[in-house]
Amino acid sequence: MKTMRAALFFLLIAGTAAAQDTSKPGGTGEAWQIIQPPQSSLVFARDGAFIGEIGRQARTSVPLTSLPAYVWQAFVATEDQRFFKHDGVDMVGVAGAIKDNILGERRGASTIPMLLAAAMHPDLIDRSERSGFSGLSRKLSEQSAAREMVKHYSKNQILEAFLNQVDLGHNWFGVEAAARHYFGTSASKLTLAQAASLAALPKSPPGYDPIRRPLQNRDRRNTILTLMAEQKYITEDVAERAKAEPVVTVPNGGLSVSAQYFIDAIRQEAEKAGIPVVNGGYRIYTTLDVPLQQAAVTALVNGTVNVEKMPGYNHISQAQAQAQSNALGSSRLVNTDYIQGAIIVMDPYTGDVRALVGGRNYPLAPFNRAITARRQPGSAIKPFVYAKAIEQGIPVNRVFNDTIIEIPLENGDTYMPTNSDGKFAGPMTVRQALAMSRNTVAVQLALETGMDSIADLSKRVGLSLPMLPTPASAIGASVVYPIELVAAYSVFVNNGQVVEPRMITRIADLRDRTVFSTAPSAPRPAMDPRAAFIMRDLMREAAERGTGSQARAAVPRSVPIAGKTGTTNDNVDVWFVGMTPDLVGGVWLGFDRPKTITEKAVGGTLAAPIWGAMMGAYYKGRRAGDWPAPPPGLVFAEINRENGELASPATPTSSRIVEYFMPGTEPVEIRSPWNVPRWGAIMPACVAPSLTGCF
Numbered sequence: 001m002k003t004m005r006a007a008l009f010f011l012l013i014a015g016t017a018a019a020q021d022t023s024k025p026g027g028t029g030e031a032w033q034i035i036q037p038p039q040s041s042l043v044f045a046r047d048g049a050f051i052g053e054i055g056r057q058a059r060t061s062v063p064l065t066s067l068p069a070y071v072w073q074a075f076v077a078t079e080d081q082r083f084f085k086h087d088g089v090d091m092v093g094v095a096g097a098i099k100d101n102i103l104g105e106r107r108g109a110s111t112i113p114m115l116l117a118a119a120m121h122p123d124l125i126d127r128s129e130r131s132g133f134s135g136l137s138r139k140l141s142e143q144s145a146a147r148e149m150v151k152h153y154s155k156n157q158i159l160e161a162f163l164n165q166v167d168l169g170h171n172w173f174g175v176e177a178a179a180r181h182y183f184g185t186s187a188s189k190l191t192l193a194q195a196a197s198l199a200a201l202p203k204s205p206p207g208y209d210p211i212r213r214p215l216q217n218r219d220r221r222n223t224i225l226t227l228m229a230e231q232k233y234i235t236e237d238v239a240e241r242a243k244a245e246p247v248v249t250v251p252n253g254g255l256s257v258s259a260q261y262f263i264d265a266i267r268q269e270a271e272k273a274g275i276p277v278v279n280g281g282y283r284i285y286t287t288l289d290v291p292l293q294q295a296a297v298t299a300l301v302n303g304t305v306n307v308e309k310m311p312g313y314n315h316i317s318q319a320q321a322q323a324q325s326n327a328l329g330s331s332r333l334v335n336t337d338y339i340q341g342a343i344i345v346m347d348p349y350t351g352d353v354r355a356l357v358g359g360r361n362y363p364l365a366p367f368n369r370a371i372t373a374r375r376q377p378g379s380a381i382k383p384f385v386y387a388k389a390i391e392q393g394i395p396v397n398r399v400f401n402d403t404i405i406e407i408p409l410e411n412g413d414t415y416m417p418t419n420s421d422g423k424f425a426g427p428m429t430v431r432q433a434l435a436m437s438r439n440t441v442a443v444q445l446a447l448e449t450g451m452d453s454i455a456d457l458s459k460r461v462g463l464s465l466p467m468l469p470t471p472a473s474a475i476g477a478s479v480v481y482p483i484e485l486v487a488a489y490s491v492f493v494n495n496g497q498v499v500e501p502r503m504i505t506r507i508a509d510l511r512d513r514t515v516f517s518t519a520p521s522a523p524r525p526a527m528d529p530r531a532a533f534i535m536r537d538l539m540r541e542a543a544e545r546g547t548g549s550q551a552r553a554a555v556p557r558s559v560p561i562a563g564k565t566g567t568t569n570d571n572v573d574v575w576f577v578g579m580t581p582d583l584v585g586g587v588w589l590g591f592d593r594p595k596t597i598t599e600k601a602v603g604g605t606l607a608a609p610i611w612g613a614m615m616g617a618y619y620k621g622r623r624a625g626d627w628p629a630p631p632p633g634l635v636f637a638e639i640n641r642e643n644g645e646l647a648s649p650a651t652p653t654s655s656r657i658v659e660y661f662m663p664g665t666e667p668v669e670i671r672s673p674w675n676v677p678r679w680g681a682i683m684p685a686c687v688a689p690s691l692t693g694c695f
Contacts, residue, residue, distance in 0.1 A: 031117050031124045031141065032148035034161045037061070037173070039280035043263050045288040046352070046505075049256035050180065052263040055280040058181070059173040064160035066188045071175060072159055073233040074192075074199035075166075078224045080112040081231055084155055088113040088146030113146035115202070116162045121145070168198055169205030170253070182210055184250035192234070193242040196221040214247040221247065257293045261358030261368050262286070266503050268371075275507055275516050282515070285506045287352035289345075292583075295617040296343045296355040300587070303610035304341050304360055307589065312598040315339065315591075318360060333364055340592055342369040343614065344483050344501075345585035348490035351499035351521030354583065355614075356483075367592065370482050374465065375588060377485055378476035378603065379437045379547075380566030380575040383492065383535050384461065385474050386434055388454050389445040390531040395665040396430045396538060397644035400445075402438045407447070407471050415471050417443045420567050420602055429644040431659070434538050435546030437565060439475045446474030460526040461488040461498050476568060486577060486586040492539065492562070493579045495628050496532040497523035529631035534660045536562050536579070536627070543578060547604035551578055554612025559624040561615070565603030571596050576607040580615065581625040587611045635666040646670065 029035055040055030064072065076083045082090050090111050118125040125141050149158060168178035175198055179187040183194050190198070200208040200220035210217040222243045229239040252258065266286055270277045277284065308317040316324075318338045325334045345355040358368035367373075390396065402425045407415040417439045419425075425438060433441035446454055454474065455467040463485065467478045483501055491498040499521040507516040539562035543552045547565040555561055563578025572594045577586040587607040590597065597606070638647040639659040646667045647656050664671075 029121070030148075031121045031145035032152060033120075034116070034149070034153055034157065035120050037120065037165050040177070041277040041280050041282035041284055043259075043266065043284045043286060045256060045259075045286060045290045045293075046354075047290060048285075049290050050254065051256050051259045051286075051288060051290070053177075054263060054267050054277050054284070056278065057173045058171055058177045059164065059280070060176040060180075061164040061174060062176045062187055064156055064163065067163070067175070068188070068190065068192075068195070070192045070228070070234065071187060071190055071195040071198075072163060073228055073231075074195045074224055075163065075202075076112070076159070077227040077231050077233060078199050079115070079202060080110075081227070083112050083159070086111060088148070088150040089143045110142065111146055112162050113149045113158055114142040116158060116165060117145035117149060118142055119165050119167070120161075166202055167205060168201045169209055170211075181254040182249050184254045191242070191245070192225075192238065193221065193245040193247075196224045196228070196242065197247055199224050210247050211249050211253075214249070218247045257288075257290045258297050258362075259288055259293055259356075260362035260366070261370060262288055262293070262353070262356040262503070264358070264362075264366065264368055265356060265371050269504055270507060270516065273516050277507070281510050283508045283512070284504060285508075287347075287354060287503055287505060288356075289354040292345055292614075292618050293355040293357075295614045296345060296357050296585075298617065299610045299614035300341050300343050300357050301360060303587075303606075303613065304339055304589065306609075307339055307597070307606055310598060312600060314598075318364070322364070336365060337591065337593060339589060339597065340365065340369060341587065341589045341610070342373065342482050343585065343587050343610070344370050344486040345583055345614075346486055346490065346499075346501060347582070348493035348499065348579065348584040349520075349523065351487065351490070351502045353483075353501050353503045355585070356503075365592075369588070369592075373482060373588075374479040375482065375573050375590060376476050376478070376568040377480050378566035378568040378573055378575060379439070379442070380485065380564050380577050380586075380603070381458075381476040381478075381480070382434060382437070382442045382474070383539060383564050384457055384488070385442050385446050385449070385454055386430065386538065387492075387527055387531045387535045388457050389430075389449045390534050390662060391528045392449050392453070393662060393665050394430065394445065394448070395661050396534060397639050397659055397661075397667070398430055399427050399644050400430065400433060400441045401427050402433065402440050405440055405443065407443070409470070417471070417475060420571075429641070431538055431541060431641065431657075434564070435542045437542075437547045437567075442474050443471050446471060457527065458488075461491050462500060462526075463488055476566060482586060482588050486584060489577050489579060489584045489586070491527050492532050492536045493581070493584055493628070494523055494532075495631050496525060496527040496529035498526040499523055528662075530634050530660075530662055533630055533634065534662075537660060539564050539579075547602070548576060548578065548608050550604060551576055551608040551612035551615075554609060554616040555580075556616065556619055559615070559619045560627060563608075563611070565608055567602040567604075571598060571601040574601055574603040574606045576603050576611045578608075578611055578615075580619075581627045583615075585611060585614070587614075630660075633663060635661045635663055635670075637661065637666055637670050639667075 038057055040053040040058045043052045045051050164174040167173055172178045172181050175187040178198050179185055179190050197210050197217055200217055208217045208220050225239040225242050228234045229236045316338050321333050321335045321338050340359050343357040346353050356370050358370040359365045409415055419439050451469040455469055458467045463480055465479055467473050487501050502518055502521050504518055506514055509515050542548050543561050543563045548563045559580055561578055561580050566575030573590040575588050587610045589606050636658055639657055640647050640651045640655050641657045642655050646669050
């Protein structure tokens with residue numbers, strides 16, 4: 001009896017709901033007003049592929065006229081079948097709802113105008129109020145707003161606003177965003193079955209989620225198709241054919257590749273340029289290379305899991321951290337102290353960032369280590385120390401002694417650099433010292449060259465954080481931003497010219513007017529091109545025969561590579577920064593709160609394999625370009641790689657190498673007034689004055 005009285009009272013009130021005051025405006029305006037909902041800014045890769053969006057809600061508004069008729073028909077058939085007949089409140093529906101509620105079958109009688117008013121004006125209409133007087137008051141407010149809305153707008157305007165406003169799950173609002181994320185298409189290209197699948201969602205987005213609950217979505221979709229046939233929108237034959245289609249969604253929420261760290265970085269860049277992309281409505285065109293980004297993501301995810309399985313790794317894994325949080329019922333990680341990583345890959349000639357991964361999992365740990373982290377580069381800084389030494393006349397065949405050295409510091413302490421293996425290898429050439437990453441030789445070169453001049457070079461190549469003028473900086477004690485270190489390495493590919501990172505090429509508004517654009521980075525001279533060329537040749541050997549050999553092993557032999565590993569004190573940070581003729585890229589691994597990874601962790605065994613896996617996957621089926629031609633003014637000679645002396649007839653073929661020199665630093669035996677390049681006594685057939693050499 002109580003239920004019946006309440007129902008009759010509700011019916012009485014529904015008939016006079018227009019008397020309710022809905023003119024009082026809230027923060028979103030009056031409850032009957034149609035407002036432009038917030039839209040997202042869409043982000044596209046260099047080939048036009050959709051990679052993400054920026055905004056408080058994922059939404060792209062589209063005109064009703066752009067949609068196939070069956071899209072709006074599916075929503076009308078299930079949400080408000082008398083939409084085109086009522087004045088905003090469906091009294092027939094209200095009566096039916098009262099009857100069903102009396103019989104114990106609870107259902108509502110909301111119309112599309114009512115749903116739209118509540119969705120657009122949550123400050124005036126709180127749909128969380130569902131029972132009691134507050135629930136009744138909310139329903140009356142909806143009805144009054146709906147009737148007023150119909151007085152001011154056409155039904156097509158209301159329908160268009162609803163289709164752009166409706167919540168369709170996963171923070172995807174409106175049919176355009178939902179079509180893109182669920183089915184990888186635009187709303188204008190939805191099939192009938194797909195449109196009905198979307199129309200199934202307003203009742204319960206999680207309950208009928210086509211990604212997680214495809215069977216439930218299919219069943220409700222088929223019910224909607226039946227309703228459409230009953231209401232004469234489609235024939236029964238068409239409905240049956242659509243029912244036979246499986247519910248198939250696209251992977252990754254319709255994104256071409258996972259690039260959340262990259263998108264976060266471009267959002268920050270756009271906001272610094274004064275473009276409010278978070279407010280939505282923009283199209284952002286970027287430099288991201290989808291296949292390379294996918295290779296980077298896969299390599300980092302797999303590589304860090306492999307590190308967690310290594311002997312001697314005694315830290316919590318990411319999987320264990322997630323399991324702990326799940327056991328405690330926490331949606332956030334309780335323990336985030338597991339190993340992290342970052343990857344950046346750039347075009348060394350334009351600065352275009354082709355891939356960027358700032359961590360293992362953005363939702364779990366959104367801090368962008370590729371852009372923001374300040375980490376010690378370890379031996380990855382050595383190429384700049386060596387380059388400065390070469391610029392100042394130290395030849396690469398000069399022999400240094402890898403041994404214990406003691407350096408008195410200004411504060412009275414004594415600095416004694418050691419090597420990562422705890423050993424000293426004795427006499428070796430500059431080339432050998434770089435390939436085997438001997439710390440004592442790098443420190444000796446820095447002392448002879450001058451730390452101030454090396455610090456000055458670091459600024460010229462784009463490292464913005466100061467390099468401390470101490471001997472330890474020669475082996476990577478001064479911190480760097482990972483993206484800047486990778487960009488700095490472009491100087492070696494580009495024969496002494498450095499480029500700056502570029503991520504955004506163009507931002508356009510809704511009318512496709514360009515509001516922001518950036519040109520490719522103009523290469524800027526930062527190093528003697530001859531020294532840069534020689535350093536690239538040295539790093540080629542470091543990758544071929546030295547600490548970076550695991551990177552070389554994973555990349556097709558047809559692709560030339562060069563690079564340098566890095567490992568910091570106590571095995572806290574590990575790196576590999578490498579290059580091909582087309583790309584320069586870096587991999588970093590470590591903990592957000594620095595600590596030893598393992599006692600034997602080094603860049604060559606942890607970071608280099610990840611770099612190699614990434615480049616190997618990317619270059620599979622692709623051809624690499626050629627290194628830039630050698631700059632003029634170099635002198636070359638055939639050298640015995642074991643002792644640095646000019647090769648003689650007795651030098652074995654395996655010990656011969658073509659070495660390059662700054663004029664005046666070549667072996668004295670071949671110097672001439674004109675600095676004419678000359679060879680040693682025997683030149684094997686495979687050796688030529690080129691970048692490839694002979695190994």
